[in-house]
Amino acid sequence: MASPPPPLPPPPSFLESGCRHHAYSRKQKSLGLLCSNFVSLYNRDDVESVGLDDAARRLGVERRRIYDIVNVLESVGVLARKAKNRYSWIGFSGIPKALEDLKGNALRDIYGSYSDDYSTKVSDDEDDDKSADQMVNFESGKLSPTFNASSSSTACCRARSDQRKEKSLGLLTRNFVKLFLTTDADTISLDEAAKILLGDGHETVNMRNNNAAKVRRLYDIANVLSSMNLIEKTQQLETRKPAFRWLGTKGKPKEDNGVTIAIPPAPNTKQPNKRAFGTEITNVDLKRNRLNSAVDKKPNKMQMRSDDLKQCNLTAQTQLQDSKGGFVFGPFQPTVAMKGGGDGQTSDDKVRDWESLASSFRPQYHNQALSELFAHYMEAWKSWYSTMAQGSSALQLPCSNSVFNQLL
DNA sequence: GATTCCCGCCACGAT
DNA sequence: ATCGTGGCGGGAATC
Numbered sequence: 001m002a003s004p005p006p007p008l009p010p011p012p013s014f015l016e017s018g019c020r021h022h023a024y025s026r027k028q029k030s031l032g033l034l035c036s037n038f039v040s041l042y043n044r045d046d047v048e049s050v051g052l053d054d055a056a057r058r059l060g061v062e063r064r065r066i067y068d069i070v071n072v073l074e075s076v077g078v079l080a081r082k083a084k085n086r087y088s089w090i091g092f093s094g095i096p097k098a099l100e101d102l103k104g105n106a107l108r109d110i111y112g113s114y115s116d117d118y119s120t121k122v123s124d125d126e127d128d129d130k131s132a133d134q135m136v137n138f139e140s141g142k143l144s145p146t147f148n149a150s151s152s153s154t155a156c157c158r159a160r161s162d163q164r165k166e167k168s169l170g171l172l173t174r175n176f177v178k179l180f181l182t183t184d185a186d187t188i189s190l191d192e193a194a195k196i197l198l199g200d201g202h203e204t205v206n207m208r209n210n211n212a213a214k215v216r217r218l219y220d221i222a223n224v225l226s227s228m229n230l231i232e233k234t235q236q237l238e239t240r241k242p243a244f245r246w247l248g249t250k251g252k253p254k255e256d257n258g259v260t261i262a263i264p265p266a267p268n269t270k271q272p273n274k275r276a277f278g279t280e281i282t283n284v285d286l287k288r289n290r291l292n293s294a295v296d297k298k299p300n301k302m303q304m305r306s307d308d309l310k311q312c313n314l315t316a317q318t319q320l321q322d323s324k325g326g327f328v329f330g331p332f333q334p335t336v337a338m339k340g341g342g343d344g345q346t347s348d349d350k351v352r353d354w355e356s357l358a359s360s361f362r363p364q365y366h367n368q369a370l371s372e373l374f375a376h377y378m379e380a381w382k383s384w385y386s387t388m389a390q391g392s393s394a395l396q397l398p399c400s401n402s403v404f405n406q407l408l
Numbered sequence: 409g410a411t412t413c414c415c416g417c418c419a420c421g422a423t
Numbered sequence: 424a425t426c427g428t429g430g431c432g433g434g435a436a437t438c
Contacts, residue, residue, distance in 0.1 A: 026414055026436050052427090064416070067429055084422085084427065167430065190412095213431065219413050242411075 031220055032227035034061060035069050039078075039228070042089050050079065050087045068169060072224040075173035095230075096249050099181065106178035172197060172214070173221045180231070180246035187236050187243035190218040 037059055042050050052070065056063045070087060073079045077098025079087040175197050179188055194214040222244055225231045229247055236243045 026412085029414065031413080062416085063427080064429075065414090067427090071429080169429075215411095216413065216432075217430085219411090223413080 030223055031065065031068055032223035034059060034065055035073070035224045035227040038066075038069055038073075043091055047089045049082060050089050052085045052087070068220055069224055071169040072173045072221055073228075075170045076177065076225070076228070076230065078228075099177065099248065102174055102178050103181040106182045109178075167214075167217075169217060169221065172217055173225075176218060176221055177225075177230075180244075180248075187234055187245045189236060189241050189243040190215050190222060191241075192243075193218055 038055060041055070041058060050070075052063055052066050055070075056066045059066070070079055074081060074087070075098070077094035077096075078090055078092065080090055080094075082088045176193055179193055179196060191211075194211045197214060197218075222231065222233070226233060226244075230249075231244045232247055234243055234245045235241065
C-alpha cells in the first residue's frame with residue numbers, strides 16, 4: 001500500500017490565532033482531545049513513524065503531554081516504540097491484536113495463579129508486565145482484588161526502577177484494560193480500578209494517597225481510551241457513581257445494524273452535567289517549551305475559536321469490518337457502514353455526493369496548521385472512499401451526514 | 409464538598 | 424553535563 005505520501009503539514013503557527021482573549025478552559029486542553037488530534041494527525045496510510053518532537057510541535061503542546069498519550073496508545077497497540085523519540089505508527093488495526101494479547105495474558109495470570117503460589121507468579125509475555133495484576137471474581141461479576149506482585153516479600157528487594165516501572169502509565173493502562181477484558185462487571189469505577197491496581201496491596205498509611213494518585217493516572221488513561229472510543233463514561237447503576245464501560249473494538253453498543261457513530265457534540269451544544277472526553281482542543285507548553293522552532297519564535301500558545309475546534313475535531317466514531325473480517329475501526333476513519341439499510345441512492349451516487357462535498361467543503365481556519373490538517377484529512381478521506389467504492393460493490397454509505405453536519 | 413485532571417517540577421536513566 | 428522520559432501530586436476547574 002505504497003501510495004505517494006502527501007507531505008505532512010508544516011509546523012503550525014499557532015500564535016497567529018487571534019483568539020487569545022478566550023478564558024481558560026481545561027476542557028479545551030484535555031488529554032482526550034489531544035489524543036483525538038494526535039490520531040487525526042497521524043492516522044494515515046502514508047504515516048509510518050511518529051516523532052515526538054514533531055507531534056508536540058504540530059499539536060502545539062509540550063512533550064510531556066505527548067508522552068502521556070503515546071504511552072497509552074502504545075499499550076493498546078496503536079503505536080510501537082522504535083527508538084528514542086520515535087514510534088512506529090501501527091494504527092487502529094493494531095488494537096485487536098494488542099487486546100487479544102492483553103486478554104490472554106490476563107487470563108493466564110488469573111487461571112495460572114489458581115495453582116501457583118502468588119508470590120512466584122510472573123507474567124511471561126509482557127515486557128515489563130510483572131506486577132500489579134489482579135483477580136476477577138467471575139461468579140459475582142464483581143471485581144475483587146486478591147493480589148499483586150508488589151505485595152510479595154520480594155517487593156522490598158526490587159530495584160527502584162522496577163518500582164517506577166510498575167507505576168508507569170503504560171503498565172497501568174494495560175492492567176486497566178485487562179480489568180475490563182476479564183470482568184463480567186458492566187462498569188468499573190476508577191476508584192475500584194485504582195484499588196485493584198494499587199501497587200501496594202497491604203494496608204499502609206500511604207494507601208489512601210497512593211490510591212488517589214493512581215486515580216489521577218486512571219483519569220488520564222480513561223480520557224485517552226475514551227477518545228479512542230474503547231471505553232465510555234457512564235454511571236454505576238446503584239450508586240450512580242461515575243464509572244467506565246468497555247466498548248472495545250465493537251465501539252458503542254448499538255441496535256445491531258452494524259452502524260456505530262458516536263460523534264461528539266458540537267462545542268456550542270449544551271451538554272448539561274456531563275463531561276465529554278476527547279472532544280476539545282488541548283493545551284500547550286508555556287514555560288518549559290522546547291518545541292519552539294526557528295519557524296515559531298513567539299510563545300507557543302495555541303488558542304482556537306470554538307468553530308475551529310469543531311472542525312478540527314474529526315472524531316466521528318465509526319466501525320466497520322475489513323475484508324478479513326477483522327476490525328478496522330476508529331474514530332478517525334471515514335464513517336461507513338458495511339451493513340444496514342440504504343436509502344435508495346446507489347453507492348456511486350453517494351460517493352459522488354460525498355466526493356463533491358469533500359472537494360467543495362473548505363472550512364476557514366484561523367490557524368494554518370489546522371487548515372492543512374483538515375485538508376489532509378479530507379484528501380485521505382476522499383481517496384479512501386473512492387477506494388472503498390471501487391473495491392466493494394456492496395459498499396454502503398453513511399447512514400447520515402452527521403460527520404459533515406458536525407463540521408458545518 | 410467531591411470529582412476531575414491540567415500542569416509542570418524534578419528524578420532517573422541514557423547519551 | 425545534557426537530554427529524553429515520565430512519575431507524581433498540587434491545586435484549580437468543574438460538577
